[in-house]
Amino acid sequence: MKMLSKILKKQITSTIIALLFGFLVAAIVLAIAGYNPGQAFGALFKGMLSKPKYISNVIIKATPIILTGLSVAFAFKTGLFNIGAEGQYVAGSIAAVLVGVKLNLPAVIQVPLVVLAGVLGGMVFGSVVGFLKAKFGIHEVITSIMLNWISLYLSNFIVSSQAYHLPNSTSTYPVNESSYTMILPKWKTSDAGMAALKPNKWLYEMMLKTDVNVGIVIAILMAVVIWVLLYRSNKGYELRAVGFNRDAAEFAGINVNRNIVQAMLIAGALSGLAGALSITGIAPHKISTLAAFENYGFNGLSVAMIAGSSPIGCVFAGLLFGGLLYGGQSVQQEVGAPTEIINIMIGTIVFFVALTKVVPALAERLEKRGVGHAQ
């Protein structure tokens, strides 16, 4: 009994229980809609894992939302609710396009420049939010929602601007090839490359059928960097102190306003990085007219939530989320169930994660009952 309650108190347990409930509710919804849940889930997991190509695509899909998830999680640990990850993501992709289309330098210089431009774009959007909060006390949720829309229309403005608009399309020119962050994009399609890859079926399929890129490596690296920053560095100590208790931090001589701006700057940088890596790493390497948000940032909110705002947890939550999004398409193809079912499932999981504060309470009750029995 003690063991059980101990396990139940762990956050990971709560998350897993939430996942199970999410699947359960999705199963009920599927059954009501007249689909076989077993078949649908089978299609879902097959669509996620059955082919190297699928796995690769799940990873590619997960990369940006791991980063926006990190952005939200990091801000959350410093006491800020970064609902603006979406706008910062868009800002990052805009900035990457602006630089990537105009400049055409050797890849060693071009890639860092384009990616840095994206990071800067996100930083600008993030720091505006931080500045307005620090200086005028305007709540970050308000300003970042506004900035989300600003970024969307700014993106559309860039698409329609003369300098960037690709004639007869709804998008900009793609960034120059020297900006690409795929792994060996040229070599893999060359004869030599194809010959070299041929013997290894896995690699062959992954490399040739998907946009395998360095994004995931950077995302995992950033998760580690953010963890170190938060929990081992002096800056992170300050940021967390401000996040947990501004008043005590101020009293202890920590510059609260500066830390708020810095926190939003870093959060914005992470989302901007996600945007830049999407542009450089995934076809079509350009931005298109947006009628609505693409949800990379908003999905980051869910990822951070499932991860319990743990930086390392964001990697796994992002992969899970990416898998559900990507695998969900197969459900539609194979079973004919609408992808909305997948959205319902994701929604349910997030909902139950939010509810998982109940689980430790249940554990407590269990413990108490144990004591009662002992008597």
Add this chain to the structure above:
Amino acid sequence: MEVSKEYAVQMHGITKLFGTFRALDNVNLDVKKGSIHAILGENGAGKSTLMNVLYGLYQADAGEIYLNGEKVVIKNPNVAIEHGIGMVHQHFMLVDNFTVTQNIILGTEVTSRFGVLDMKKAREEILNIVKKYGLEVDPDAKIEDISVGMQQRVEILKALYRGAEILILDEPTAVLTPQEIEELISIMHSLIEDGKTIIIITHKLKEIKASSDVCTIIRRGQYIDTVPVADVDEEELATKMVGHAVKLVVDKTPAKPGDVVFEIDHLTVKDDRGLEAVKDLSLKVRKGEIVGIAGVDGNGQKELVEAITCLTRSESGTIKINGTEIQNTTPRNVIEHKVSTIHEDRQRRGLVLPFTVAENMVIEKYRTPEFKRHGMQNREKAQEYTKKLIQDYDIRPAGCENQPVRGLSGGNQQKVIIAREVSNDPDLLIAVQPTRGLDVGAIEYVHKTLVRERDAGKAILLISLELDEVMNVSDTIDVIYDGTIVAEYKQGEVDENTIGLLMAGGKQNENAVQNT
């Protein structure tokens, strides 16, 4: 004890578990009808838990409750209210921008036909109760505009309006001035005359002596004793409460003041609303001296502390530490000039509750070379440092350096702050309400620490709303009223009544000795 109609409340064999922790273990309480019954115990002894069981906020794991000789089961506060039990919590539960009347009727609104509020009738009923018990309060004033003492009366009115016959007061005097406490006690007596029964939770011995008929003592969840208050003195009560003999008077030798370390000169500070809260205030603190500031809450103490610690702007005047002006700089600059502050609000200003004890210990030191390494935290160093302080200051539980400070008791949280601030080796130590909410044992400890630091040659500024504390601990007693120091005395040259009068804005005694 036998169950009898003579008793308004009888709680027998009450046991309450939180997890495996026994908050209450077979506790008995028998309260005679029409009496004032005190429940005495240290923080965490289980007083409030016992009352929460009576009020239906908690369910006991064992034991019975009888009201007027009849067994009852109190499932929730609504049942308690039906049985005529009213509770005034330590933290008031009032809507700030509602009027007194609106607050009192909230939840039991009287309506005329068609469900329209009948405020007139409600107001009359309230005025009746006000008159009956001398609970003077303006029924049309907004809560945010009336004093804390008044707010408490509103809480009492609320309970009476709901027909309470048994009134539970949880630490009612914690926030009151000496005069307000006297008034409260007289209100309590007029309630008793009308046949009400009062249970008062407290750890203040003096007030028990002044107000109560009988006292039940609880220690660490155990029932210790029930005694008629008239038969025991304060020392005996304290001993029963703590479990060993305690000294209520601070032991100290006369001060040997040295040079002036800290000097405030004609300081004026505005409050949040832009009104002058500190007006042309001057004071000095010397090495090896404790200067205590006595005053009623809201007379500029908060703004004075905020100005010294640079959390707020000073309008005019200077604040000097060792000759350097520090006003209108930053909190960090103040700390770096060797001023340490034990803030009155330990959970808001003093501690980051989710942080571990070690993280809290270094919150002013993490940025010094000793505690950092290439921009990284030197965690081993912080651990080591904290371990030593935990030992030196007897912070419990031992070995708590990696536990969140949230999990520590109030007294131990305060010890964390004291350990941190004192170990900064400050030139000036400011202690604001350093014993607020602490029990006798912990208070003794805090006072001893202050005196020890004084003897080590530190300058100490003590700001407290507890007059006893200022009178007992300080070498020099300043009285603050309406934002300025209205009188200064040496310890022993003045009695409590004189200070109490000055605190309330009375004229200064002509014999007051001016030392500035």
